[in-house]
Amino acid sequence: MNVIIKQIKTIERMDQLIRLRATGAPETFAHRLGVSKTKLYRTIDIMKTLEAPIVYNVTLQS
Template identity: 40%
Template sequence: MNFIRQIERMQLLNKLIREQRTGSPEELAKRLGVSRRQLYAYLEYLKDFGLDICFSRKLNSFMYCDEQEIKIDLKIQVLKPSESRRIMGGWAFRLIA
């Protein structure tokens, strides 16, 4: 479930940046339940996707500088046996090796 918690943090971080209401780095880290160092690791992760993130002292918030956004989704779905048979999940690659 740690993975799901990280996805939820990223979704909240993205939402707060998009709405330009993150607060200071310390406030944001506390809101996300992470250290300041971890917060900057999350921000770097978003930057790795090509997003330009900057901090506005006037707004006291991180923001997307170039008005780009990212969509972060997690979908969990129960599959019927007929649906799961159609998913190879990398099985076909074993035949190549």
């Protein structure tokens, strides 16, 4: 699969889980996406650069 398409699909899935507040801890979130924790953080940085409203709630762990 094209690398860009795979990245877009990952971002779409991340967005879905974030909106549902169903991400869990970073390790859990990465596992649900089938990516490493490093890849998760890199993708979150990309999303933030694109001005996505991403905030982690420690109480909800999401």
